[in-house]
Amino acid sequence: MASLLIAWQLTNKHVLIVGGGDVASGRIDHVLAAGAHITLVSPHDGLHPLTKHHLDTSDRISYHDRPFLPADLDHADMVLTAIDDVAVSRDIAVRCRALRIPVNVADDPSFCDFYFGSQIRQGPLQIMVSTNGKGPKLANIIRRKIEESIPRGAGAAIEKTGLLRERLKERAPGVGGDVGKRRMKWMVELCTAWEMDDLALLDDSQMERLLDEGWEHDIVPTPAELGVAPVS
C-alpha cells in the first residue's frame, strides 16, 4: 500500500526526540533544517558523535541526560523515538496516539503515523524517495540516480524564481482572477524557456530587466538578451 507523501511544516514547532544514537542524529538534522525546536531526551553515554555535534552547534535543542518521562509529551507537536527498548518506544507511541501527537517509532512501522524516506535537500528543493519499507537499499540507489539527474543550479533556480515571483506580485498585485492567471502563465513560460542553470544565475538588476522588458511586454527574453552569463 502506498503512503501519502507530504511536506510537514515545523517552523517554530516543538519536536520531542527520544534517543541520541545514529538514527536519532539523522532525525535531528532533518528536524533542525525544517525550523523546529527540539527537546532531546537520552542518557549521555548513548549519544552519537553527530548528535553531540548538533548539541554543540545548535541553539534550538534542549537536552536532557535521562530516559523518557511522560511529561516530555506535554508541549510536543511531533514525537520521534529511536531507542533499542521496544516496550518503552511502543508505550510512547500509544501515549502519543491518545494525545493525537504525530509519532514515528524507528524500525517499528505498525506504531508509526508516518515514515521517513531517503532524502535530498538542495536549498528550497527537497526530494524524498520512499519504497514504503520494501527496499531501503534501492531507495538509496534511486536517490543517487536522482541527484545525478538534477541540474546543479536547481536549488538556486528555485530560490531565484521564488524571488522573481514575489517582485512580480508587487508589480501586478491581486489574488487569483485574470492578473493571477497572467502572472502564472508568464512564470510558466519563463521556467519552460530557460534552463535551470541560467535561472540560477539571475541577479537583482537582471530580474528587474526581466520584468521591465519581459513581463511589461508579455514576452520572455532569452538569457543571452539579458546578459546572463553561461555556466563556466
Add this chain to the structure above:
Amino acid sequence: MASLLIAWQLTNKHVLIVGGGDVASGRIDHVLAAGAHITLVSPHDGLHPLTKHHLDTSDRISYHDRPFLPADLDHADMVLTAIDDVAVSRDIAVRCRALRIPVNVADDPSFCDFYFGSQIRQGPLQIMVSTNGKGPKLANIIRRKIEESIPRGAGAAIEKTGLLRERLKERAPGVGGDVGKRRMKWMVELCTAWEMDDLALLDDSQMERLLDEGWEHDIVPTPAELGVAPVS
C-alpha cells in the same frame, strides 16, 4: 525554510475532503492510493469530471452533496480543503487545529500543517519533489527529469526485493543481532550488484535459487547465472 518530508500512513484511516473541483480530484487520487476511506463534501454542481470518475469507481468514498458542516470533522484523521471560499476554509483549519487533526488548505500555506509536492508513484516506489512553495513549475520540470532518470523496472524491482527479503526472513529468522546484520549485508550486496531492471524480472523459482545458491553460500550470483532474461 525547509519542510520535513514524510510518508504519512493512511491505510483504513478516514480523510475528509471538502471541495470536489480540479485540485480536490488530485487529492482524492493520492488519498485513495494510500488506502484511506474518504468523506467527500461538496455541492454536486462543483464536481470535476475526475472527481465524478472517482465517485463512480471507488467504494471507499462517502459523498455528501452539500457544503461543509462542523460535524464532518467528528471522525476525521486528516482534513483537506480545496474550495474557493477563503473564510470557510480558514474556519475549517482553525477547528482542525483545536481538534489536533492534520489539515491542508489548498493555496493558503499559513493555514496548513503540511503541503503537497509534485509526486511520482510507480508501484511501491513513491517520490515527492517539494520546492517549499517557491517554484511549482520547476517542481514539475524536476519531476519529469526524475521520471526519465529512473529505470522502468524500479517499481517492480522494489516489489521483488521486498518479496525476496520476506522469504529470506522466513529462512533465517530473528530480529536484529548477527543474523539481521548478515541478511542486510547480503541484500545490500545483491541490490548493488544487480541492475534494477534485472531485479524486476526475478520470478518465484529464481528467487528460491538465489537463496539456495546465493544466501546459503554467502555469495551473490549474477543475473546470467540464474538465467534471468535480459530486458527485451
